[in-house]
Amino acid sequence: MNLTPATPAFLDHLKDAIPALRCDPASAGWLEEPRGKWQGQALAVLRPSCVEEVASILRLCNEARVGIIPYGGGTGLVGGQVIEAPGVLLLSLDRMHAIRDTAPEDNMIEVEAGVTLQSVQEAAAAAGRLFPLSIASEGTARIGGVLATNAGGTGVLRYGNTRDLVLGVEAVLADGTIIRDLKRLRKDNTGYDLRHLLIGSEGTLGVITAASLRLFPRPAERATAFLAVEGPADALALLHALQSQLGDVVTAFELMHRQGMDFLDEHGFQMPDPLETRPDWMVLVETSGASGTVAALEQALGSAFEEERISDAVLAQSDAQRDALWAIRETIPEGNRLTGSIMSHDISAPLSRLATFVERAGKAVRAVAPDVRINCFGHVGDGNLHYNVFPAQGRARQDYAAQTEDIQRAVHDVTHDLGGSVSAEHGVGRLKVSDLERYSDAGRLRTQRAVKAALDPRGILNPGAVLSGAPLG
Known part of the structure; x- marks a missing residue:
């Protein structure tokens, strides 16, 4: 798309039109992705405080054909938040961090896009509920970015991806149109579901400014075990056996290779081995549900031993032991990064x-x-x-x-x-643009491009991400 580079004069125009807008220099912290592989560029970081300011920014950028990169917590791993081109603007919603409403009777929480995932989890817990989405970067990842990438995490097996946890969204389209579709309904068949169109679009179709999220009852018990298995095929056989015996209380089922733990040793993390000897393949399994969940998992693991599906196991006996087991899995990405x-x-x-x-x-x-x-x-x-x-x-x-x-x-x-x-x-970001074109069904790709052209005809939203432009690397 023939975009116009942003200039200091255009920034002055934005600040005159939106007096409350905060505009900061695009320092290095805003321009580097977490692994340090790519360095982006941007003229400035725009930090609005409300949806109306976001609408004004997008309307003015659209009129001037200035590219804008929606920015969440900066934790993305596919280059969706960095661009190697001058003259674009970053749009951060970090100042929009209000938890607008918590309704435990509706199992719903309404939050702005700048709220961190961890803050949502804590607010849900304070209301006696559970928000089950959990990812390694939850302390810094913001809800807007989490929704924009349709994040997964460790609880997908039971609770689904991010899109399965969203009841409604508030968003702004490229021309400044505000979509106010924050609902707490499980059933609503009134036309096209714009919520699911925007979730996972990586900021290329609109900017999500708030969301109403699903909450769940907090489980009475959680059981966590660290297991030795022969390989991936045996791990999957164990998964199916546990689901057959225990039902949908199986919340997480994580496979690990010893190489990840070897990397942790290599970088001095000094994490104790849960098992007597370190096997080549391990599984971290967690179940959650009503009273008796721990005993049920223990019984199921006994059967797995008898059937030789596992060769060693440790079942957490306290929250501290549970946290220690999860710490191994959650630290593996850091060991990878350092390697x-x-x-x-x-x-x-x-x-x-x-x-x-x-x-x-x-x-x-x-x-x-x-x-x-x-x-x-x-x-x-x-x-x-x-x-x-x-x-x-x-x-x-x-x-x-x-x-x-x-x-x-x-x-x-x-x-x-x-x-x-x-x-x-x-997500796709900029790193996997060529992969999307290589492996996607032609009709699906054509339809995606038509949607992009309809909602962002000037191509100002996250230019080069997902559907166009050259990938990074």
């Missing part, structure tokens, strides 16, 4: 094909780079694996620069061939 991946992949596949994916992807990657280390882990209960490729010990990721694209292509080709997705929960 420095050659390529990180966020894939999903049908459960029946996950074990095949692990086997085939390993062979495909090592056909390109035989000495790499692979850390495969993730939310295997919902088919989502983080398949990350790292340099051999003593080498740096820069040593593999000539092989990076071939490694990614190898993993994504296997994923696509098995009927999976090359973006399970992190």
Whole structure:
């Protein structure tokens, strides 16, 4: 799109038109993605305090054809919040951080887009309810970005993705039109569902400014276990056995490879091994529900031992032990970051094909780079694996620069061939634009472009993300 670079004069125009608008310099903290792989550019950071100010900003930017990048907590991993082009503006909703309403009788909480995910969880707990979405960056990730990327996390197996937890949204379109669709209804068939159109659109169709979110009763008991399994196929067999025995109380089912724990050792995290010996593959399982949940999981694990589905296990006996087990899983991404991946992949596949994916992807990657280390882990209960490729010990990721694209292509080709997705929960951003074009159904891609053209005909919203422009890297 032929966008017009923002200038200091245009910033002055915005500030004259919106006297309460806060406009800050785009310092380095706003322009770098979490892993430090890409550095963005922007003339300034606009920080409105209400939806009306957001509407005025978008209307004026649309009229001037100035590109604008909606910015949440900056925790995205696919370059959706950074752009390598001058003359754009960042739009941060961090000043819009009110919890507008909590209605436990409706199992609903209404929050502005700048509220952190952790704050929503805490507000729900204070009201005697549960907001079940949990991701590693929940302390800094903001609800606007969480919705824009349709974040997943550890509770998808039981509660679904972000879009399954949203009752309604307030949003602003590219021309400044405000959509006020904050509802607390479970059933509403009055036309097209604009909520689901905007959730997961990564700020390319509109800017979500508030949302009404679903809450749930707090479980009376939680049971958490750390288990040794032979491999991914055995982990999936265990998952199905537990679901058959326990029903939908299985809340999380996380698969981990020992490489992730080895990285933690390598970087001095000094986390104790829960099991007597460190196996190649481990599962962290959690159930939650009524009284008796802990006893039920313990009984089910006894059956798993007898059937040789697991070879070792530890069941948390306190909240502190539970937190220690989860700390291993939640710290693995930090160990990965410190090691420095050659390529990180966020894939999903049908459960029946996950074990095949692990086997085939390993062979495909090592056909390109035989000495790499692979850390495969993730939310295997919902088919989502983080398949990350790292340099051999003593080498740096820069040593593999000539092989990076071939490694990614190898993993994504296997994923696509098995009927999976090359973006399970992190989004497309700018990193995976070419992947979307390569692997998407032509009719689906054409329809997505038509929606983008209808809602943002001048292409000002997050230009180059999802559907157009060159990917980063």
